[in-house]
Amino acid sequence: MTSTDIELRHLRAFTSVARHRSFSRAAEELLITQPALSRTIAQLENRLNVLLLDRSSRHVEPTDTGAQFLEHAERVLAALDDALASVGHRATLRLGFGWLLPDPWAQRTVDRFEESTGASVALTRTDDPVQALRQRTVDIALVRGDAEVPAGMRTVRLYDEPRIAVCSERSELTRFGHLDWNDVQDWPLVVNTVNGTTGPGSWPAGRRPAEIVETANYDEWLETVAANRGIGIVPEVAQRRAQHPALRFVPLTNAPPSPVGLVHLPGTQRTLIRRFLDAALQSTPA
Structure with missing residues (x-):
């Protein structure tokens, strides 16, 4: 030996x-x-x-x-x-995300990681964080929702975010005090097909929304909902962070939570990724 x-x-x-x-x-x-x-x-x-x-x-x-x-x-x-x-002060870990990093988790994680390693985190906004990871333009990616992660990538589930409905100020939904998850199928649903958290696959077959309006990124999704083409379903963080005068948020009852996780490729930046995952798990909500 x-x-x-x-x-x-x-x-x-x-x-x-x-x-x-x-x-x-x-x-x-x-x-x-x-x-x-x-x-x-x-x-x-x-x-x-x-x-x-x-x-x-x-x-x-x-x-x-x-x-x-x-x-x-x-x-x-x-x-x-x-x-x-x-x-460590020379090292950088690139964190990819699609939209609205969850707070205060993101800030706590970055602070913990940078203080414990001396390395820095570069925050990279991209329409498709998983694709960016595959292309190695980021080292680790934040993912939300129900989408499946490609084989060969490793996922660490962090916690769950509650969901909320969002609609145009001109939508009839604004007259309701809340929307039940089982009633979403009665409304056109605007879906971000690249990195959205809620899509047809969030429901079993036969209970999915009858009309799906597809968009390709967060900005398109936002403006499509604001234009009253349909409603959206997003994590509650959007209510605090999505500033648009034409949007209104409606409480959503009986909705399954939206999972939040980190995805990485095995064998790349192993020490930094392990340290970042440690910081991420320590920063998850109780």
């Missing part, structure tokens, strides 16, 4: 399990599944040809050998973090 047989992921996996005395909590911290974590630990033990962890049905503890190895592994990782911090 040579040192090249041991990778940083092995050390991070082992130290996390040893610190938490738990595979489940370590998996949550590392943002991987428990089976993947177990495989990584098994690889490390096989390559070292030693037993590092004493596993039982009730607890996980480092063996005597594992405790000695833990001290060395933590020193190696600490030295790496110091080395990264020494050049």
Whole structure:
């Protein structure tokens, strides 16, 4: 065995399990599944040809050998973090987003990340954050709503946002005190087909809105709703942030929440992305 047989992921996996005395909590911290974590630990033990962890049905503890190895592994990782911090001010992580970063989550996440790493976050507004990620013009992308993420990308779900209805000031909907989710199908629905949070797929077949008005970006969606071509369904953050004199917001009852997540490609900017995900999860609403 040579040192090249041991990778940083092995050390991070082992130290996390040893610190938490738990595979489940370590998996949550590392943002991987428990089976993947177990495989990584098994690889490390096989390559070292030693037993590092004493596993039982009730607890996980480092063996005597594992405790000695833990001290060395933590020193190696600490030295790496110091080395990264020494050049961190030169590093930039590009965060792609389609519209209206959620607040105060975005501000808290960026502050935490920049303070802990010395790196900076470049905020990149793009009509299609997932496509920008595929083209590698951003390093990580904020995604909202029910759209499926392409295979090969990794998603971390952060939290859910409540939905609200939006319509033109000239819409008949303004006469209602609220709109029920099950009644949305009775109205033309304006959909942003690129990065919108609500579309036909948000309902089961047979209960979808009869008329869909498609738009290709946020600005088109905004002006189409304002022109009274139909109603829109958006996260509630839009009520605070979307300033348009011709729009009115209507409470939406019985609507499923709109998920918020981060998507990234494995193998790129791994250390910075892991640190950003840590900051993002710490900043999620309680």
